[in-house]
Amino acid sequence: MTTLVTMMDAPRHNAQPQDEPLVMGPASTAMILTMAYFSLFNHPLREDELLRYCHFFAISPAAFRDTLGALLDQGILVKSGALFHLRGDDALPAIRGEREARAATWRVRVARSASVLARLPFLRGLFLSGSLSKGTQDERGDIDFLLVTAGNRLWTTRFFASLLLKSIPESGRRNFCMNYFLPEDRLGIPDRTLFSATEVACLKPLWNTPGSAAFFKQNSWFRAFYPNLEPAAPPEAPHRPPFLQRLLEWPLSGRLGDRFEAWATQWFIHRLSHQLATLPPDRSPEDFRIGPWEYKGHTKGFHGRLRKAWHERLNSLEAAFGVQLIRWPWGRTPRPGQAPAEGFARLPVPLRIRRHQL
Structure with missing residues (x-):
């Protein structure tokens, strides 16, 4: 399994022992986590949807295309027609087509x-x-x-x-x-x-x-x-x-x-x-x-049940692909002063999840 091609998504070390998992960068992790979440609903994504719905990490269109190509080359993602899904989820495009109809x-x-x-x-x-x-x-x-x-x-x-x-x-x-x-x-x-x-x-x-x-x-x-x-x-x-x-x-x-x-x-x-x-x-x-x-x-x-299934899905993907994913939290507790405001005058400050630098 090769390293991803984008500099922003490079692994932590230049070389790793073969028995250690490949540490995935933030862009590739975010895309894998996104596909993992939607796979729980049997819902593969189109390319534009994967970019829009990409979890946790802000990514430019150019970096997105590079990372998507790398994940396809590595066999982590698979393209079926206009839809993308994780390897092993070959039945999902047909399910989505039926549900859309x-x-x-x-x-x-x-x-x-x-x-x-x-x-x-x-x-x-x-x-x-x-x-x-x-x-x-x-x-x-x-x-x-x-x-x-x-x-x-x-x-x-x-x-x-x-x-x-x-x-x-x-x-x-x-x-x-x-x-x-x-x-x-x-x-x-x-x-x-x-x-x-x-x-x-x-x-x-x-x-x-x-x-x-x-x-x-x-x-x-x-x-x-x-x-x-x-x-x-x-x-x-x-x-x-x-x-x-x-x-x-x-x-x-x-x-x-x-x-x-x-x-x-x-x-x-x-x-x-x-x-x-x-x-x-x-x-x-x-x-x-x-x-x-x-x-x-x-x-x-x-x-x-969904939260438990999501964590189990990430564990199984790490084992199947031989990778280590960044574990962004399922939920965030507002800091003092960030509780949901009452009324229209005071708006909550958006939570910021720290980007992991690898």
């Missing part, structure tokens, strides 16, 4: 669901998340949404969303997977992990798209994990709330609305606390969180 058939469903949700009272923003935000869909997939509500009306919106779900046959509820609610004056997501950063980076604004810029500014910390990625600029479409939404908001905008919000908050938190008690004790704290200013309802323990 299925996602295309879901576009009408997404548009219909977004149109229905746009009528919820005090809804101020709607994002598509999950696999569909990345252009793919599983056979048993659903439509995941992140909802932004008016300040001090999160649980009022959640209440009407529950009524909506009750009115829909169970077979159609997978079109309305509303598992994250945030108010517009507290948009900061506290879970600064690779998984959360990926979901933030891939969110697709569906409604009130001009207001989505505030969300991405409030969560600019994700660029510590995705330094080469800028969110796509949403179209500056004029926003006018639907008539039904304005009608429902009118009686709940004053003191009566404050009382209703206080009741809904207390009722939901009490009810969901019982659900929280039934979750596995080893669940990740990033999976399920409830409070006056946030609802996160990932009840399947996916976050913790």
Whole structure:
């Protein structure tokens, strides 16, 4: 196995004993880690995607092409058509093709669901998340949404969303997977992990798209994990709330609305606390969180399992390829003064992951 050709990605020593692993530089490590993460979702990447989504390390297009060529020459990466994947993942391009074709058939469903949700009272923003935000869909997939509500009306919106779900046959509820609610004056997501950063980076604004810029500014910390990625600029479409939404908001905008919000908050938190008690004790704290200013309802323990699978995948790749990878952390804890800001006036300082010099 030869050393990589770029100076920025040179190994630590000019020569190493044959029984020692090859120490990979930051650019090649970042690209391998990126491919490893997306392989957990059976999702190979195109060349432009690999550059945009390259984890942890800012890399120029020229250095990216040199490093990509070296990884291909070494047999660590393989190109299948327009897609790149790690050696041994030969089945992934066909899986992605199948999922992309299925996602295309879901576009009408997404548009219909977004149109229905746009009528919820005090809804101020709607994002598509999950696999569909990345252009793919599983056979048993659903439509995941992140909802932004008016300040001090999160649980009022959640209440009407529950009524909506009750009115829909169970077979159609997978079109309305509303598992994250945030108010517009507290948009900061506290879970600064690779998984959360990926979901933030891939969110697709569906409604009130001009207001989505505030969300991405409030969560600019994700660029510590995705330094080469800028969110796509949403179209500056004029926003006018639907008539039904304005009608429902009118009686709940004053003191009566404050009382209703206080009741809904207390009722939901009490009810969901019982659900929280039934979750596995080893669940990740990033999976399920409830409070006056946030609802996160990932009840399947996916976050913790994914973190474990990612570390296991890196261990297996090091053994299979005979390399040593830089282990950038899965998550970062904000330093004092870097906690997510409340409101639009104070924005969190993006976390900076130190670049390793080899």
